[in-house]
Amino acid sequence: MIHHVRQSLRKSMAALAVASVLLPASALAQTLEQAVAYTLDTHPEIRQAFNRFKSREEQVNQAFTGYLPKVDLTAGYGWEQTDSPSTRRQAQTSNDDDKIDLDRRELGISLKQILFDGFFTSSEVSRFRNEASSEQWTLFSTAENTALEVAKVYLNYMQAQEVVKLSEKNLANHQEIYERIKEKTESGLGSTADLSQIKGRLARAKSNLVSAKNNLFDTRSQYQKVVNRAPDDMILPVPDAVMIPANLDEALKWAQENHPTLKATNSDIQAAKYERKSAKSNYYPQVSLELSGNWDENVDGVDGSGITSDVGGESNELQAMVRLRYNLFSGGKDQARDREASYKLGEATELRQRAYRDIVEGTTLAWNARTFVNEQKRYLREHVIAAKETQQSYAQQFKIGQRTLLDLLDSENELFEARKDYLSAEFDEITAQYRILNATGQLLGALRVTTPDTWLGEEQYEGGVRQ
Numbered sequence: 001m002i003h004h005v006r007q008s009l010r011k012s013m014a015a016l017a018v019a020s021v022l023l024p025a026s027a028l029a030q031t032l033e034q035a036v037a038y039t040l041d042t043h044p045e046i047r048q049a050f051n052r053f054k055s056r057e058e059q060v061n062q063a064f065t066g067y068l069p070k071v072d073l074t075a076g077y078g079w080e081q082t083d084s085p086s087t088r089r090q091a092q093t094s095n096d097d098d099k100i101d102l103d104r105r106e107l108g109i110s111l112k113q114i115l116f117d118g119f120f121t122s123s124e125v126s127r128f129r130n131e132a133s134s135e136q137w138t139l140f141s142t143a144e145n146t147a148l149e150v151a152k153v154y155l156n157y158m159q160a161q162e163v164v165k166l167s168e169k170n171l172a173n174h175q176e177i178y179e180r181i182k183e184k185t186e187s188g189l190g191s192t193a194d195l196s197q198i199k200g201r202l203a204r205a206k207s208n209l210v211s212a213k214n215n216l217f218d219t220r221s222q223y224q225k226v227v228n229r230a231p232d233d234m235i236l237p238v239p240d241a242v243m244i245p246a247n248l249d250e251a252l253k254w255a256q257e258n259h260p261t262l263k264a265t266n267s268d269i270q271a272a273k274y275e276r277k278s279a280k281s282n283y284y285p286q287v288s289l290e291l292s293g294n295w296d297e298n299v300d301g302v303d304g305s306g307i308t309s310d311v312g313g314e315s316n317e318l319q320a321m322v323r324l325r326y327n328l329f330s331g332g333k334d335q336a337r338d339r340e341a342s343y344k345l346g347e348a349t350e351l352r353q354r355a356y357r358d359i360v361e362g363t364t365l366a367w368n369a370r371t372f373v374n375e376q377k378r379y380l381r382e383h384v385i386a387a388k389e390t391q392q393s394y395a396q397q398f399k400i401g402q403r404t405l406l407d408l409l410d411s412e413n414e415l416f417e418a419r420k421d422y423l424s425a426e427f428d429e430i431t432a433q434y435r436i437l438n439a440t441g442q443l444l445g446a447l448r449v450t451t452p453d454t455w456l457g458e459e460q461y462e463g464g465v466r467q
Helices: 002-015 032-042 044-067 085-094 120-186 192-227 248-258 260-283 333-399 405-439
Strands: 070-082 100-116 286-297 314-325
Touching (some): 032 192, 120 405, 248 260, 248 333, 248 405
Antiparallel strands (some): 070 100, 286 314
């Protein structure tokens, strides 16, 4: 089917004297696939989406630490002054001051392992995994949309180039007619009215060329903005017809199954469900295993050197405890947090519905554009053929005086406009096919553009790209 598309394009354009649309491949270098691949490596929006995805992955790693023990080491050294019943009793027996100044030393280590936290850790890990999956699909969605944007500016620039060529040819035809009329007028065989008329049409042809060149520079700027490099010689792309659905119903089905934006919203819904489970964890007690050891010296006025006390100042303590903590009242905070999570789940669900509607609309519009442009091309082709035949007949009849100069100039202008309309339809059809591929989430695959391995993430996510 791809070969059929190529042949039909070339044959029709040649037959209609607009073969300049298809450029010779031998003189070309930069393909659409190369432009898309380069843009995916350099576009700021792609990099932003990638960094958001990687930051979500780090949140997964943070949440997973809830399964691991927490170990703390404390140490301290400083000055302590103690005035207590113990120090005062010592002062009475030794006639010293009631206050004791000591160099205090502390060393402690503790380990805390959560045994049960109301499913908070498991819910948070699942929540952030789904959020990472959502950002991963958003990254691929951004890449798909960027690829479509590249395709549009690529095709717009090629179309602008061809309009310039048509405008140059139109100007050359008017220049040729002008030279003939001028020669006839100077020899006394033509009228000054005809010369004035061709001068006006010649000026209009020059204006059309200037406008076409201006549009070419505009499309060049748009291309540079998106791709971040100047356009080079280009090859007219041919969309992969095998990956285009057979009908609109099939296109909508593919979009629902494959579009990365819908998959991102599905992951958002799952993340919201787990966030609500996290909120409910406060309704449960927390059970932990806690081990600790403390080794202190010169604490609470007891001198470790034995100068002020004959029992020594060292204080050593070891503990191994299983502790239960249960919050009985928090002022309604837990219930409010649960309701907040419930509303977030509702929001995520509605966002998916909106995304689905947008995708259905985008797919339908792209399909209709392709269908009607393809139908329109048949009539535009007939228009070009008829305009060309009329222009050739009027040129012959003008030579023998059966047609006026105005008739000849009108036929030239009609042929020029007919060729422009057909050229626009050709590029609109190609663009519509890329829009369909984008709407069904298959544009990158159709372009055979591979994405970096880093986009696949550190692990296989539930509902993620790697399955």
